[in-house]
Amino acid sequence: xxxxxxxxxxxxxxIQLNGNNFKNxxxxxxxxxxxxxxxxxxxxxxxxxxxxxxQRPESFENPPMYVAVMTYLGFGIVTLFGxxxxxxxxxxxxxxxxxxxxxxxxxxxxxxQDFENFYTxxxxxxxxxxxxxxxxxxxxxVFDVMxxxxxxxxxxxxxxxxxxxxxINMGSYNYLGFAENDGDFLKTVADRTQQYGLGVxxxxxxMGNLAIHEELEQLVATFLGVESSMIFGMGFATNxxxxxxxxxxxxxxxxxxxxxxxLILGARLSGATIWVFKHNNMQSLExxxxxxVCSGQPxxxxxxRKVLIMVxxxxxxxxxxxxxxxxxxxxxKYKAYLYLDEAHSIGAVGPTGRxxxxxxxxxxxxxxxxxxxxxxSFGAAGGYIAGKKELVDSLRSHSHSAVYASAMSPPVTEQxxxxxxxxxGLDGTTVGQARVxxxxxNTRYFRSRLQEMGFIIYGNDDSPVVPILLYxxxxxxxxxxxxxxxxxxxxxxxxxATPITEARARFCLSAAHTKAMLDQVLFDLNExxxxxxxxFSRRKYSPRPQQHNNNDDxxxxxxx
Amino acid sequence: LAIGDEYLGWLYYQYLLITxxxxxxxxxxxxxxxxxxxxxxxxxxxSYAFVPVHVRLALKFFSGICGEQPESTMxxxxxxxxxxxxxxxxxEKGGLPT
Numbered sequence: 024x025x026x027x028x029x030x031x032x033x034x035x036x037x038i039q040l041n042g043n044n045f046k047n048x049x050x051x052x053x054x055x056x057x058x059x060x061x062x063x064x065x066x067x068x069x070x071x072x073x074x075x076x077x078q079r080p081e082s083f084e085n086p087p088m089y090v091a092v093m094t095y096l097g098f099g100i101v102t103l104f105g106x107x108x109x110x111x112x113x114x115x116x117x118x119x120x121x122x123x124x125x126x127x128x129x130x131x132x133x134x135x136q137d138f139e140n141f142y143t144x145x146x147x148x149x150x151x152x153x154x155x156x157x158x159x160x161x162x163x164x165v166f167d168v169m170x171x172x173x174x175x176x177x178x179x180x181x182x183x184x185x186x187x188x189x190x191i192n193m194g195s196y197n198y199l200g201f202a203e204n205d206g207d208f209l210k211t212v213a214d215r216t217q218q219y220g221l222g223v224x225x226x227x228x229x230m231g232n233l234a235i236h237e238e239l240e241q242l243v244a245t246f247l248g249v250e251s252s253m254i255f256g257m258g259f260a261t262n263x264x265x266x267x268x269x270x271x272x273x274x275x276x277x278x279x280x281x282x283x284x285x286l287i288l289g290a291r292l293s294g295a296t297i298w299v300f301k302h303n304n305m306q307s308l309e310x311x312x313x314x315x316v317c318s319g320q321p322x323x324x325x326x327x328r329k330v331l332i333m334v335x336x337x338x339x340x341x342x343x344x345x346x347x348x349x350x351x352x353x354x355x356k357y358k359a360y361l362y363l364d365e366a367h368s369i370g371a372v373g374p375t376g377r378x379x380x381x382x383x384x385x386x387x388x389x390x391x392x393x394x395x396x397x398x399x400s401f402g403a404a405g406g407y408i409a410g411k412k413e414l415v416d417s418l419r420s421h422s423h424s425a426v427y428a429s430a431m432s433p434p435v436t437e438q439x440x441x442x443x444x445x446x447x448g449l450d451g452t453t454v455g456q457a458r459v460x461x462x463x464x465n466t467r468y469f470r471s472r473l474q475e476m477g478f479i480i481y482g483n484d485d486s487p488v489v490p491i492l493l494y495x496x497x498x499x500x501x502x503x504x505x506x507x508x509x510x511x512x513x514x515x516x517x518x519x520a521t522p523i524t525e526a527r528a529r530f531c532l533s534a535a536h537t538k539a540m541l542d543q544v545l546f547d548l549n550e551x552x553x554x555x556x557x558x559f560s561r562r563k564y565s566p567r568p569q570q571h572n573n574n575d576d577x578x579x580x581x582x583x
Numbered sequence: 584l585a586i587g588d589e590y591l592g593w594l595y596y597q598y599l600l601i602t603x604x605x606x607x608x609x610x611x612x613x614x615x616x617x618x619x620x621x622x623x624x625x626x627x628x629x630s631y632a633f634v635p636v637h638v639r640l641a642l643k644f645f646s647g648i649c650g651e652q653p654e655s656t657m658x659x660x661x662x663x664x665x666x667x668x669x670x671x672x673x674x675e676k677g678g679l680p681t
Contacts, residue, residue, distance in 0.1 A: 097603030
């Protein structure tokens, strides 16, 4: 098996050769010490805890064979019934509730016959009461959901007027619990609203560059440990509007398989060539890099103007963490640039919440473009791009978002300022650090208990995003409804956001969740897991994984 | 009997979930159930009616082959007789055209 050929800065590391897919039941790992590197580094990079975290494996267990067979069978049956219902609708025996062409348009190119419309009409509409549920309170650790009923099998909804109170919120990206409406905490936000108002009514380049924006940019740069940063009003637009300003035609983008839509959209808008490498697979990435360096641009074979590797810190659908040290080593060897999207990982991982660079103990100046959003851990909206001063200055003039999009609203900016100062400890309290630790604690506890129970969980043990695999469409729907009945709000995801056989329920942990809430959720998960037969895992776990790491697949050596 | 009832209810629920019938409307579920259970019933009837006869004839054929190596035509004739046997038995069970 190949291994990463480049030396890595961490002295004490164990390289996984199997990639991320553990096909065996008991998950045998081949790893070995890179002894040459151990002697070559004079200083160890990062504190011991981050080196330890780096070695935590990720797991993507496969279910038993009958699960995949039954999933396909289930989809097949519902598709057959979909064709049957479409036939009834076409013949006229059944009223069509969804959009269809007018009589005069029937001879033209059909508008609604593609697979996506078929899927929406016949599968999604049947069960869409599990999504877009209206809530009527702050999305903190608990929230209130409005009750709705449907007389005609989810074609139309009507609100009953009652609310389901105190539903435990396991779906909001509220990692550090900053989605709060406490008057004391929000005092500075109220003051700034008095001072600046709510709307900016301009773009950053025209009249919208407020002093508060400059203050936030300096704070973000200090937080991340880089030279300079720039903030934008919308997280999605940060990616999609700034990648075209960084790369263009004649450049190459190497993008991970599971990148977010905003990254893909930005990459496509830029006009650069896009090559996709397998998720978190360093051999695939290295092969593409070598190909890029050797052959150059497609027809002319000129060297690429720029090679940009685009990865995310935490992938939200899988819960996996990027293998950053390997990627940094590869990028240095092949002279590529690295774009790191830390939407879910900023504030949520790392000993002081600085993201994946801190988690792996790397130098932030190794990452060329650090991007992140304020939506998840800071309880606000917007995004930032940080890096060297030349990069950010160029973005200030060339980014579409800077020139055309409205600037960030002052209360939102102040919310981010207060949240970031809280995390850094600049407001004089240890509340921020306590929250970061609480989140790590919750993550560890929740994941280990779920694995003990026998669910199949994807992803790294550090990530606060926990996807539980449900596989069959019937179970996905029943799970969501049953959890709401038990007053727990979960987000279930199916095709097309995930592969067709891997429908899942995604739990987002928060520092605001108390242990009692987590225990309640775990208890209900246990009962539902037995009721719906969701415990597909075939691994054996010892009952107390925190005390001694003697499990079959979480054991790793730390000899120095 | 009440406990058994609840268990049967849970089994039916599992059947609904695994085949994804759970997402369909009740009348569609009835259609699927009737089609599925009638085909299962037909499979059971056919196996009850024909599997013993087929097995018996197959054993006779193969033991005949092993016993009389050179006489392959003899074995073939025996097998043809066996097929007539099966036709008659099928008639006895009733419901088959001659």
